[in-house]
Amino acid sequence: MTSEILVDALPYFDVGFDEPGVREMALAMVDEECRRYKPSKNYLEHMSLDTTTSFETELMKNEFQRIESGARLDSMNTKRYELPAPPSGKLSEIQAWQESVDNSFAQLEHQAIRYLNLELLQKYGCESWKAALEVLVGLNAKAQKELQELKKEIQDVNWRRKTKQLQTGDRLNQLNNTWVQLVSCNFELESAIKQLEIQIALHQNGQQEQSNGHDKNENEEEEKVENHENGTIDTENNQNNDNHDEDVEMKE
Numbered sequence: 701m702t703s704e705i706l707v708d709a710l711p712y713f714d715v716g717f718d719e720p721g722v723r724e725m726a727l728a729m730v731d732e733e734c735r736r737y738k739p740s741k742n743y744l745e746h747m748s749l750d751t752t753t754s755f756e757t758e759l760m761k762n763e764f765q766r767i768e769s770g771a772r773l774d775s776m777n778t779k780r781y782e783l784p785a786p787p788s789g790k791l792s793e794i795q796a797w798q799e800s801v802d803n804s805f806a807q808l809e810h811q812a813i814r815y816l817n818l819e820l821l822q823k824y825g826c827e828s829w830k831a832a833l834e835v836l837v838g839l840n841a842k843a844q845k846e847l848q849e850l851k852k853e854i855q856d857v858n859w860r861r862k863t864k865q866l867q868t869g870d871r872l873n874q875l876n877n878t879w880v881q882l883v884s885c886n887f888e889l890e891s892a893i894k895q896l897e898i899q900i901a902l903h904q905n906g907q908q909e910q911s912n913g914h915d916k917n918e919n920e921e922e923e924k925v926e927n928h929e930n931g932t933i934d935t936e937n938n939q940n941n942d943n944h945d946e947d948v949e950m951k952e
Contacts, residue, residue, distance in 0.1 A: 712862040713869030783807060 716722060756764070766773070783804055786796035 710865040710869055712865040781807065 717726075784800065785791075786793065786800055790796035
């Protein structure tokens with residue numbers, strides 16, 4: 701696909717990372733890629749976020765809002781824990797005293813409930829706490845198990861990547877050595893071909909020169925023969941002329 705990016709790096713096999721300037725160059729390339737990269741979608745969309753507000757009560761929400769707004773916490777209202785007597789102006793009113801008595805009964809009942817809660821806590825609190833701790837221990841063990849499984853998966857992925865990259869690196873080395881051998885053989889072949897071409901050219905030049913020399917010798921032989929024949933003819937002509945002259949003289 702055209703949208704796929706070809707990653708040609710083999711981190712488990714490549715060498716030369718410790719050379720000066722290599723790390724800086726790599727970091728600069730990463731920064732440049734981060735600057736140019738424009739995400740086209742949310743890659744964490746399939747991973748739903750945990751809801752952290754499901755346990756919040758109305759009181760907690762109000763308190764969180766107060767903290768966010770920076771408002772001061774109201775001081776604790778201790779008025780309901782007091783047992784005031786009727787005001788001095790209402791000491792003679794039965795209704796005022798009745799309210800004070802009702803308040804006393806309410807405070808007494810609250811104290812009784814607190815005492816009962818303390819007794820229940822003393823009797824069952826330890827076991828309840830142990831049960832809660834067991835739940836927490838179980839949750840922790842489950843989380844640790846999931847963590848170990850994830851670490852194992854990550855390690856398996858890394859081992860597979862390392863094994864594959866090392867195998868690929870060895871294959872690349874073999875191919876590189878083969879390429880070097882082929883290039884060397886090609887160079888040797890080219891050198892041998894050039895030497896043969898030179899020898900062929902020299903041989904052809906030698907044959908050409910030999911052929912030219914042979915032709916020259918033939919021409920010289922032909923010239924000699926022709927000159928000899930011409931000389932013979934001239935001699936015969938001279939003899940004939942001499943004989944003719946002698947005949948003429950004799951006739952006279």
